[in-house]
Amino acid sequence: MKNLAFIGAGNMNGAIISGLVKNGYPAEKIMVTNPSPEKRLALQAELGIQQSECNIEAAKFAEVIVLGVKPYLISEVCQQLSEQIDVTEKCFISVAAGSTIAQIEQALGQPCAVIRTMPNTPSQMGVGVTGIFANAQTSDEDKTLTTSLMQSVGIVKWLASEQQIDHIIAISGSGPAYFFLFMEAMEKQARAYGFNEQDSRVLVQQTALGAAKMVSESETSISKLRENVTSKGGTTQAAISAFGEGGLEQLVTKAMDSAVNRAKEMAQSN
Numbered sequence: 001m002k003n004l005a006f007i008g009a010g011n012m013n014g015a016i017i018s019g020l021v022k023n024g025y026p027a028e029k030i031m032v033t034n035p036s037p038e039k040r041l042a043l044q045a046e047l048g049i050q051q052s053e054c055n056i057e058a059a060k061f062a063e064v065i066v067l068g069v070k071p072y073l074i075s076e077v078c079q080q081l082s083e084q085i086d087v088t089e090k091c092f093i094s095v096a097a098g099s100t101i102a103q104i105e106q107a108l109g110q111p112c113a114v115i116r117t118m119p120n121t122p123s124q125m126g127v128g129v130t131g132i133f134a135n136a137q138t139s140d141e142d143k144t145l146t147t148s149l150m151q152s153v154g155i156v157k158w159l160a161s162e163q164q165i166d167h168i169i170a171i172s173g174s175g176p177a178y179f180f181l182f183m184e185a186m187e188k189q190a191r192a193y194g195f196n197e198q199d200s201r202v203l204v205q206q207t208a209l210g211a212a213k214m215v216s217e218s219e220t221s222i223s224k225l226r227e228n229v230t231s232k233g234g235t236t237q238a239a240i241s242a243f244g245e246g247g248l249e250q251l252v253t254k255a256m257d258s259a260v261n262r263a264k265e266m267a268q269s270n
Helices: 011-022 036-048 055-061 071-084 103-110 121-125 140-152 162-173 175-192 195-218 222-229 235-245 247-267
Strands: 004-007 031-032 049-052 066-067 091-094 113-119 129-135 152-159
Touching: 004 011, 011 031, 011 036, 011 121, 011 140, 031 036, 031 055, 031 066, 036 049, 049 055, 066 071, 066 140, 071 103, 091 103, 091 140, 103 113, 113 140, 113 162, 113 175, 113 235, 121 129, 129 140, 129 162, 140 152, 162 175, 175 195, 195 222, 235 247
Parallel strands: 004 031, 004 066, 031 049, 066 091, 091 113, 129 152
Antiparallel strands: 113 129
16 A cells, blocks of 8 residues: 655545545555644544654655645645655645646646545545546556545545536535525524524434435435425425525526636636
């Protein structure tokens, strides 16, 4: 198994490291870096991995380097590494939104394997979705390793083009917030009906959980599941009709397109 360096000890890198170790990846083959010691020392204490404050030390240790820093720091970190090590022998995996493969390649300055991933926040709980695209220098071995890395926190989807990263962002990356917003509105209305804060939360979250579980454990289409709940002339039909009159489908399309457009803008500004 290859040595792995995780640059940054934020929530996403921490989730991936935790998932890997719990799934049997040797802890001694993983090193994490972070400017402040608290997070990296906590990961070391919990999982038995190696830690360092030095990105160069970690990069020299590893064959695969996972870039988990803020997007505006990606270029700086990559330039720092390329000045100190032979990056052509490394595979770089980015989990940062908004940084394209071309931007990472330019910062590294030499041809090397670069893989761009787009995980979402439920990955921190092991139920995430990650879109992945790799450049032409990436080997099948590194693609297989990347799949294993990201499967430790959820499901993965290899993409036919890097452009589809923006679509994954609109669907899965930003998607949890769409559901939170809908649940928030339902919770607010439940309280308006007289339920207390705790009961409103439980009623809404369990309803959402049940609906998601029915989708995930059934081969029935989502539209058919919705139809099964919607008796003709009943209460659900009245609610669904109200959503239709309010233009819900068109609003969802507009919202997701807005996310795609913003993702493109962010990539151009980095």
